[in-house]
Amino acid sequence: MTRTLAIAALAFLATSVALGQKQTASRDRSSGVGQAIRQLDKERIQAQIGADAATLDRIYADDFIGVGPSGTVRTKPQVLLDFTSGDLKFQSITTEEVQVRVYENTAVETGLSTMVGQDRGKAVPRDTRFTRVWIKQKRHWRLVANHYSTRVPQ
Secondary structure, three states: HHHHHHHHHHHHHHHHHHHHHHHHHHHHHHHHHHHHHHHHHHHHHHHOOOOHHHHHHEEEEEEEEEEEOOEEEEEEHHHHHHHHOOOEEEEEEEEEEEEEEEOOOOEEEEEEEEEEEEEEEEEEEOOOOOEEEEEOOEEEEEEEEEEEEEEEOO
């Protein structure tokens, strides 16, 4: 009886250790992906401010679709054209309260954004909430969707 109890205790301990290591590995992976997404988003923001079409082309997925802070729906080709033509321009973009949740080859980024810019000559809404969806394609993270909504003061 004591031997059976000892074997059961060891089996339970081994299972607990294995599960703990798996959860730690999952958190570490999520943390690394979160850092990668945050870095890509910083690059995207700088590319938008600088109208850097090459960087935007690298970051946005070919099937990207986004709803901008003014409610305008844009595909990747439209985003590139609007930034390079000057129809869409930003002087500054900052983000805060950014969270990244990882689901295998998909990451969902949410947060608050403060923007100063113009969309076809009209000021973009300054204070917004955003949701961005990133997917991993051929070992690289790409932005496939984003959506902004006007932030309501709380």
